[in-house]
Amino acid sequence: MGRLALRLPRLDIGRAALSLALGVALTVGAGASAVSAQEPEMAFFRIATGGVNGTYYPIGAIIGNAISNPAGSRPCEEGGSCGVPNLIAAAVSSHGSVANVEAIEAGAIESAFAQADVVHDAYFARRSFAGRAPMGKLRVIANLFAERMQVVVRKDAGIRDVRELVGKRVSLDEPGSGTLLMARVVLDAFGVPENKLVAEYLKPGPAASMMQRGELDAFLLVAGVPTDVIADLVADGIADLLPLDGAPVDAILEKHPFVARSPIPADTYRRDDPQLSTIGVGALWVVSADVPEERVYAICRALWNDATRTLLDGGHPAGKQIQLASALDSVDIPLHPGAERCYADIEAMR
Numbered sequence: 001m002g003r004l005a006l007r008l009p010r011l012d013i014g015r016a017a018l019s020l021a022l023g024v025a026l027t028v029g030a031g032a033s034a035v036s037a038q039e040p041e042m043a044f045f046r047i048a049t050g051g052v053n054g055t056y057y058p059i060g061a062i063i064g065n066a067i068s069n070p071a072g073s074r075p076c077e078e079g080g081s082c083g084v085p086n087l088i089a090a091a092v093s094s095h096g097s098v099a100n101v102e103a104i105e106a107g108a109i110e111s112a113f114a115q116a117d118v119v120h121d122a123y124f125a126r127r128s129f130a131g132r133a134p135m136g137k138l139r140v141i142a143n144l145f146a147e148r149m150q151v152v153v154r155k156d157a158g159i160r161d162v163r164e165l166v167g168k169r170v171s172l173d174e175p176g177s178g179t180l181l182m183a184r185v186v187l188d189a190f191g192v193p194e195n196k197l198v199a200e201y202l203k204p205g206p207a208a209s210m211m212q213r214g215e216l217d218a219f220l221l222v223a224g225v226p227t228d229v230i231a232d233l234v235a236d237g238i239a240d241l242l243p244l245d246g247a248p249v250d251a252i253l254e255k256h257p258f259v260a261r262s263p264i265p266a267d268t269y270r271r272d273d274p275q276l277s278t279i280g281v282g283a284l285w286v287v288s289a290d291v292p293e294e295r296v297y298a299i300c301r302a303l304w305n306d307a308t309r310t311l312l313d314g315g316h317p318a319g320k321q322i323q324l325a326s327a328l329d330s331v332d333i334p335l336h337p338g339a340e341r342c343y344a345d346i347e348a349m350r
Contacts (some may be wrong), residue, residue, distance in 0.1 A: 060091030097178030282330030296338025
């Protein structure tokens with residue numbers, strides 16, 4: 001199944017998310033004892049995302065809700081769940097893209113969101129994954145949305161260019177995140193040595209809190225737009241975003257085929273703000289090859305039904321970017337067989 005045919009290839013679960021997931025599982029288990037032995041067994045399906053203040057987590061929560069359909073739910077045709085029968089899906093927080101692909105390969109999680117460049121490098125053991133065994137269990141369900149590199153600077157820090165980050169207090173995100181990998185690519189292209197920063201390695205929520213207190217000059221984040229923590233900082237007059245353009249960006253695009261010019265649209269964070277030049281990469285939903293074909297097929301069909309479309313359009317703004325027409329963009333590793341059959345069937349019905 002090719003792209004043209006469609007247009008018609010250490011996980012640290014947050015304690016709160018894990019407690020919620022276990023609570024759901026225990027509740028389901030307790031209820032199951034009262035159900036006839038002939039009832040199908042309930043399945044639990046996790047989606048590793050990122051920090052709770054980024055874009056992955058809220059989108060994962062929406063998708064998890066959309067594809068879930070526990071026993072006893074009201075039928076879809078009566079306004080109830082239109083997800084996969086007897087499936088409970090839940091988003092769980094994690095360190096981000098690198099940690100997520102490592103967790104899938106280790107069998108610690110069923111599925112995850114990850115940057116397309118990270119997925120490519122992990123599967124083919126390239127760049128930051130060079131010298132490691134290829135992560136051959138990675139399979140794709142769908143490309144979801146474009147993620148943009150956002151360089152957030154405190155307004156009174158006097159930073160007008162990436163080169164002026166030298167000597168400043170800058171957060172590059174946690175180890176295990178895709179942001180940290182791309183942040184290092186950006187710094188290198190602009191000639192800013194990481195050891196010339198007063199570097200922090202924080203998720204966007206803690207980084208934003210430090211910026212609000214005047215304890216951080218800048219932080220970098222790769223995420224769908226708008227990103228809530230950035231929107232709050234901009235609305236409060238605390239922060240601005242730097243543009244990324246020019247020869248350094250040309251050099252990045254030449255070396256990294258999955259990175260592209262991906263401007264932040266006008267009016268994203270402030271009314272009357274012009275379009276802002278930056279770079280971006282696709283966000284992929286990846287799954288373990290060990291997940292049964294029928295389950296992934298059903299999940300894929302649930303992702304693209306009309307009820308899910310309503311949830312995506314009415315939830316986080318990035319949800320509107322999740323479209324069937326772009327579901328195979330940025331995909332150069334194998335689709336899961338269940339997803340491949342799903343797209344073939346959808347195409348045959350068009």
